[in-house]
Amino acid sequence: MFESKINLEIKVCMGTGGIAAGGTEVLAAFDSALKERDIQAKLQMGCSMHKVGCRGLCAKDVLVDVIINNSKSTYQYIKPEMVQRIVDEHIVGGNPVADWLVADDYHNFYKKQVKVVLSDCGNIDPENIDSYISAGGYKATEKVFKSMSPEDVITEIKKSGLRGRGGAGFPTGVKWEACRGVQSEQKYIICNFMDRAVIEGNPHAVIEGMVIGAYAIGASKGYVYIRAEYPLAVERLKLAIKAAKERKFLGNNILDSSFSFDIKIKLGAGAFVCGEETALIAFIEGQRGMSRAKPPFPVYQGLWGKPTVINNMETLANIPYIINKGADWYSSYGTEKSKGTKVFALTGKVKNTGLIEVPMGITLREIIYDIGGGIQGDKALKAVQIGGPSGGCITPDMLDINVDYESLAKVGSIVGSGGMIVLDEDDCMVNVAKYFLSFTQAESCGKCVPCRIGTKRLLEMLDRITKGKGKEGDIELLEKLSSDVKAASLCGLGQTAPNPVLSTIKYFREEYEAHLQGKCPAKVCRDLLTYYIIEELCKGCGACLRACPAGAITGEKKKPHHINRQLCIKCGACFDVCKFKAVGRE
Amino acid sequence: MTNSIREIEGMEVIFIIGSNTKETHPVIANRMIKAYRKGAKIIVADPRKVPMVRFAELFLNLRPGTDVALINGIAHVILKEDMYDRHFIDEKVEGFEEWKKSVEEFTPEYVEKITGIPKEDIIKAARLYGNSRRAGIFYTMGITQHTCGTDNVNAIANLALLTGNIGREFTGISPLRGQNNVQGASDAGCLPNVYPGYQRVDLPEIKHKFEKAWGVSLSQNAGLKATEMIPAALEGRLKAMYIMGENPVITDPNIHHTVKALKSLEFLVVQDIFMTETAELADVVLPAACFAEKDGTFTNTERKVQRGRKAVNPPGEARDDIFTIMEISKRLGYPMDYNSPEEVLEEFGKLWPALAGIKYNRIEKHGIQWPCPTNDHPGTEYLYKGGFPRGKVHFTPTQYTPPAEIADKDYPFILTTGRNLFQYHAGSMTRRVEPIESHAGEPYVEINPSDSERLDIKDGDMVKVVSRRGNIEIKARVTRMVSEGVVFIPMHYREAAANILTNDSALDRHVKTPEYKVCSVRIEK
Amino acid sequence: MPKVTIDGRTIEVPTGTTVLDAAKMLDIPIPTLCYHPKLTPFGGCRLCIVEIKGIPRPVTSCTTPVSEGMEVTTSTPQIEDLRKTVLELILSDHPNDCMVCERAGDCTLQELAYFYGIRENRFAGERRIYTKRDGNPFIERDLEKCILCGRCVKVCDEVQGVGAIDFGYRGFKSKICTPYEKDLDCEFCGQCVAVCPTGALTGKLWAFKGRQKDIKEIDTVCPYCGTGCNITLHIRRNEVVRVTSREDTWNEGWLCVKGRFGYKFISSSDRLKKPLIKRNGQFEEVSWDKALDYIAEKLNDIKSKYGADAIGGLSSARCTNEENYLFQKLMRAAIGTNNVDHCARL
Incomplete structure (x- = not known):
């Protein structure tokens, strides 16, 4: 039925979301199903099966790519017990299981995205350095060490227009240049935690970014601050550092040059304030993560008083791609002052929630309605909160603004940590x-x-x-x-x-x-609500009476019930339980 | 101190030997910590893991009583590795060649054998101290309270001379004085061999000078040192004593011996603020004013003369010591007539040029460091700026001699004594301060965990510490502060007085300081 | 040496000087709470904010080093308004019990509230409530009065090298405590008490012994070790009720547990108050004249019988220079012996 020339690749999404949905078991099921059918042996070198990092749409996990001779089919919501049928019908039989394939919404989710930082996430095996290398990984490091001076690197990064992906969006190249210009026998580069997806899906890109950054500024030591609550990210980063050292991309005499650079992992307990550079420095120094006054800025006096560059993971993960493909390629994305792409965590009342990467300057409308698929239940959009807890909200009349540093700042919001929460009419x-x-x-x-x-x-x-x-x-x-x-x-x-x-x-x-005035228009603030029975609609079924935990509802069967406002604790149980919309609230 | 406390801040290397600075001179330790924060390297040499070790680049955990060997060993390495200051020695020091020979035998290997300090650490210490020209040495009784105390001090001086770390800012030799006016009492001539200002009683022209000033003929006999007075009393040579503000019963070695001696006196006068253990033995006790009840000056460890002021009236009929001394003197037929302490200092200044320029009106706000010969002299922050007073100084060869008592079969532990942070000396002051007493009011013996385990002693157990002189019952404190084979007892507690155990027959050959820092004891459960 | 212009006045200052210190040199007042001249700058209280030309937001003058040509304005309506907000915020979480507070009259916070005329508080809200838990006999902690200026934490670490306390918890619940709230490992130097700008840290010994009124301050020298720290005795009704040390002393205001807390012996009831003569093994109180006459008689007696060298004198390293000088003079000139020594060796 199939020949040994056939090339088969199976990719199972195993980010934290994928694993939670059963990715490990799915991968194991493929393994045993293929073994059972003796396919692996027959395919010999042509078959590969591996885990991949998150591709952003965790809601549809476990996602599985089955690629036969470069023809890719993607399955969604896969459970281990479904694997047998895929193997039987698709891999052996040659007919994809149409019911389980992803639909338009999946494809629409990706259509307007441009993946740079996340380009390899979801494709490569994050626990295998060869997988990264075969996708073009560490080419940038080789290029830098073979043909670029630190100044060349800085020039290229400055030219790319890359800005810090988080916080205030300070130009990365300028930061590096300032640090390079400080005389010091010791300098540091620190990678601040941001999104676990990059580290889980492609840790080597972050390492590569750090190596290139360290080379550019002249640092011999680097720290990655990573939250201990994300054990998968920690584990994959550790593996990646070890592998990179073995291949001489990291450690003493990188690629046999005279340059040495080592990375240490610093585990933190998820302190939000460590997003602040100076607090992160204090934390790495072994003190309480507490902010310090600037100036002096860390590029002049940072970790242990030495010049220090702090970039976050997303910023650093951009670096290898910029070096490989060139500053011009990178700056072809984005707006005049905000170049490249940006990762956002699209959440809230939108149909497709997930991690997205979009070119700077895309409109909010495109993000919400094209990528996000619109508002759940087709309710009215009320606002979008952008930039995490320190961000600001944007109203529907501003949906056509460009998402970039300047435009968001103009309307009182920020790019910030890249959170994007969609709120609808039910949100107060x-x-x-x-x-x-x-x-x-x-x-x-x-x-x-x-x-x-x-x-x-x-x-x-x-x-x-x-x-x-x-x-x-x-x-x-x-x-x-x-x-x-x-x-x-x-x-x-x-x-x-x-x-x-x-x-x-x-x-x-x-x-x-x-x-x-005592009213919550979105009917969220419990203390401002009053619940009442709309007598015309009440059938006297008694459902609300039984659901009320406070005994506030009275009434005879088949007769309109009554809510005692003195006793009502405004829990909303009656509202939820009534089939006849006979409970009103305002 | 040859130099000033302020200068500590500017030192590159701080070598602390035989001083538990953090507990006995906490505010000087603050300066050292400040220097440490600025990058100074600290070396601590001590038989105990004293708190300053926390800040030390290097901790030399030597066996008690082996300081000369350590210091000579350091000098040996400095010589061998050519880190010494040849120019300074040529210009200012004599006896280099002879002394050099005397340290030849102190190879790191040999010194390791004596002191128990790994030879690498001895070499490291030598390199730290020897390569710095801004290095100071600090010591206290851990250096002086030995039979070889004078040798210890000389060895330290040799080290400073060898590297030229003296006579300049941020260098020097700094003995830290243990009491607020040890310096001043010495300066004032309360020493048997010298008049005020260290002017020798055995030089006729000096004696003549004082006879003229005081209008009376003076004795040409050498006087007795404190530690010689006790045996003299026992032998019947000394019949009467006048003790002002001292409590030798608790502070002298071998308490039983001291009590017996004081009891054998025909007449004992004690002048104090409390009924001390010594006062109880007196025939007459005079109530004195404490520091807060009188005007006067105190000279601190850096030779700074500072104003003490009367803040409250003395209790009852207690009087300041000037009144009492003048009254006794008058009755002995030698009237002294001073209207104020200021006049006393002025007389003192006339007899000792170093103090001549220090007047009350000049030290109202800030003290002045002697020498200060004239009224417009700013005082002297560090000594020997323009060279040594008598031209050249000498290297003094020193040899290692073991302590008088060493651990043996019957007394297998070395006892070393000292102070703790909270209490002070014989305790007559601090033990009357309720919070101090409630926090640190109990005597204890520090013992290393491996020793305590061997003897089946648990932290808090009562043990008996026995020496050839006597024994005390005391609570065991199991701690790694002390090394194996060494125990430590603070001197403050009369109810378990360390000086019942200490050796009164082991005195420094030259200055008769007792060997409080080493005697052998055994521990019984 | 950069030049800086502050409120229109120009001064040249050493490199590294902060704006606050430069302003001090010009005698321009800037309010502060967390700043302490002997500690590294903290920048937490935000009161010392100033405007610097070219910098869009106000900056803390205590943390900002002067740079060449810098133009600083220390007081504008906006700056003063921010300072007032900050003060109100601090006071919104501070007990209003100055009447019984140990530090009243000597409290930086109280003083600032006075100068800014803060009576009403727009931001009144929840206050931190702590149950007191103090095993130690020296230092009274009232965490409700703590404004988290960090001075105590810094002095304990930077000056004392102990690090017994640090910031704990986050947000509004932040507080100063021992690491992991374990037992206090402390030298009780009381440096933290000395630098605390409010009544959060006070000495237990001087609680309710008197504040400012009727207190006389006398500068003298510590009676303990040979360091000779300068201390200030606080006197009320002929009693030493507290010991402090001034910042402008050579010891920079730092003391140890003995110097700061060890003064109670002065007013101890054990003090000797009358001359005593022992008769038949018992001490009897006598008049000074009687005691002195008796001493002179006995000493003369012994001198004539055995010679002057049969008498010895021990002087004290805790007495003044003048007393020691007179003591040896007494022994040498009046009695005629060189048998005089003191306890330098002990």
Whole structure:
């Protein structure tokens, strides 16, 4: 039935999402099914089967690519028990199992994406350096060591227009150049944690980026800060460092040059403030992750007082691709001032959630409606919160703005950590602001007053407002304190923490005002809601009465029921349980 | 101190030997830590793992009483590796060749055998100290309270001379004084062989000078040192003693012996602020004013004369010592008439040029370091700037001699004594401070875990420590502060007084300092 | 040596000088709370923010080194407004009990609240509540008064080299505590007490012994080791109620446990108050005249019987220079012997 010339490749998505969905078992099932049928032996060298990193659409895991003679079929929602049929019908029989193949929404998800950083994620085996090398990995390192001076590297990176992928978007080449210019017998490069997908899917790209960066600035030591809560990322990075050292891409005398560079892993316990360079430095020095005043900037006095460049994973993972394909290629993507691509975590009320990489300058509309497939349940879009907890929100009338550093800043948001949360009509903006602030407030390092106490007071005010205890002047006081906290805080955390408050007030002031009047328009803030029975619709089925945990509902069978507002705890159980939409709330 | 505390901050190398600086001179230790933060390298040589070891580049854990060997060993390496300051020696020191021969035998291998310090560490210490020209040496009683104390001090001086680390800023030899006016009491001539300002009583022209100043003829007999007075009392040569502010019963070696001697006196006057163990033996006890109840000056370890001020009135009829001394003197037919302490200092200054320029009005806010010969002299931060006073100084060859008592079958442990951070000396002051007493009010003997395990002693057990002089019962504190075979007892606690055990017959050959730092004991459960 | 212009006045300062220090040289006041001249800058309290031309946001003057041509404005309505907000925020989480606070009148926070006229607080909210848990006999900690300026943490580490305490927890719950909240491993030097700008750290010994009123401060020298630290005795009604040390002393205000807390012996009830003469093994209180006459009589007696060298004197390393000088003069000139020594060797 098939000849030994046939080339078969099976790729099983095994990022954290893939593993959680059963990727390991699926891979094992393929292995045993193929063995059983003796296919592997027959195919000999032509068959390969391996894990790949996350490709972004974790909601459809386990995703499996079956590639026969360069013809790729992708399956979604694969469970181990489904493997036998794929082997039988597709690999042996030659007919893909049509029911299980991915559909248009899958393809649409990728259509407008441009993958640079994530280009190899989901294709290569992150635990196998050869897989990376055969995809063109470490070519950039070889190129740099063979034919480029550190200045050449810096020039190329500057020309590419690459900017720090996180935080303020400082031009990477300029940072490197500044650090290169400082005289010091010891310099460091630090890779800050950002998204685990890159490390899980392609750790070597980060290592390669660090090696090239270290070469450019003249650092002999590097640190990767990585959160201990992501054991898979840690494990894969460790493996990758070991493998890179064995192949002389890392360690003493890299590629037999006189340049040596070593990387240490520094495990952290997920402190948000370590996104702040100075806090990360303090943490790596063995102290509490606490921000320090700038200047002096780390490129002049960083880790242990030595010149230090800090880049995040995404920034560094761009480097090898820029070196390989050239600055011009890279800068062909993006807008005038924001070049290249950017990874976003698209979440919230959008149909396709996942990790996406898009060219800078793409419109928000394209992201939400083309890539994301529109709003769940086709409800009305209310806002998009961009840039993580320190970002700001954007309203539907701004959907056609370009997603880049400048345009987002103009409307009060940031690229930031690349979070992109889609909110619909059911989301209360005061509550959203409270949610983000409760996170940043708890993550404050505690050093400076505006951040430590100021964010707490902001949170208290928001909490009051959502509980119907707000009073006149609260909105103005929120604005005042928010702007003072921004102005007076020591580091990026405090300087941006009030952003969600300010931007929600800016665009949804009436929603705040409604809360002061005792109403939550999105019907989210429990304390502001009242539940009642719409007598005309109530059939007296008793479902709500049984569901009520507070015994607040009374009524005879087949007669309209009644909610005692004194007893009602506003849990919403009656609302959810009523089949006749006879429970109202406002 | 030849140099100043302030200068510690500018040193490259700080060599601490026989000083538990962090506990006995905490504020000087603060300066050392400041220097450490600026990159200074610290060497600590001590039989105990004292707290300064935390900041040390190198810890030399020597056996008690082997300091001369260590220091000579360091000198040996400095010579061998040609790190010494030839120019300085040629210009300012004599006896180099002779002394050089005397350290020849102190090879690192030989010194390792004596001290127990690995030879690599001896070489490392030599390189650290020898290669620096901004290095200071600091020591306290860990150097002096030995039969070979004078040799220890000479060996240290040799080391500083060898490297030229003296006579310049950020260098020097710094004995750290243990009490707030040891320096001043010595300066003032409370020493049997010298008048105020270290002017020898056996030189006729000096004696004549003082006779003229004081209007009386003076004795030409050499006086007794404190440690000689006790045996003299026992032998009946000394009949009366006047003790001002001292408690020799607790602080002298072999307490039983001291008590017996004081009891054998015909007459004993003690002047103190408390009824001390010594005062209890007195015929007359005079109530004195404490530091806060009188005006005067104190001279600190860096020769800085500072103003002490009366802040409160003494209790009851207690009087300051000037009053008491003047009253006794008057009754002995030698009236002294001073209207204020200031006048006393002025007289002192007239007799000792180093103090001549120090006047009360000049030290109202900040003290002045002697020598300060004139009223417009700023004082002297470090000595020997323009060379040594008598032209050249000598290298003094020193040989290693073992301590008087060494561990043997019957007394297998070496006891070393000293202070802890919280208590002070005989404890008459600190033990009356409730929080200090509640925190550190209990005597203890430090013993190494391997020793305690062998003897089946647990932390907190009561043990009996026995020496050839006596025994005490005391709580065991199991700690790695002390090495195997060494135990440590703080001197402060009368209820388990370390000086019941210490050796009063082992005195430094020259200055008669007792060997508190080494005696042999056994531990009984 | 860069030149900097602060509030229109220009000064040349050594490289590395901070804007705050440069302003001090010009005697331009800038409010601070976490800044301490002997410790590395912290930049946490944000009160010392200033405007620097060319820098878009206010910066803390304590952490910013001067650069050539820098133009600084230390006070603008916006800066003062921010300072006021910061102060209000601190006070919103601070007990309002100055009436019974040990540091009242000597409290930087209180003083700033006074100067900024803070009476109402726009940001009143939750306050941290801590149960007191202090086993140590020296230092009283009132964490509710702690403003997390970090001075105690820094002094313990940088000056004392101990590191007994550090910041713990995050956000509003941040507090100063021992590592992992284990037992305090402390030398009780009290340096932290000395640098605390509020009433968070005080000495247990001087609690309720008097604050500012009727307190006399006398500068003198510590009675303990030979370091000779300068101390200041706080006197109320002829009693030493507290010991401090001034920052401008050569010891920079640092003391040890004995120097700072070891003063209670002065007013101990054990103090000798009357001359005593022993008769039949018992001490009897006598008048000074009687005691002195008796001493003179006995010494003269012994001298004439055995010679002056039968008398010995021990002086004290804790007495003053003047007393020691007179003591040896007494022994040498009045008695006629060189038998005089002191405890330098012990």
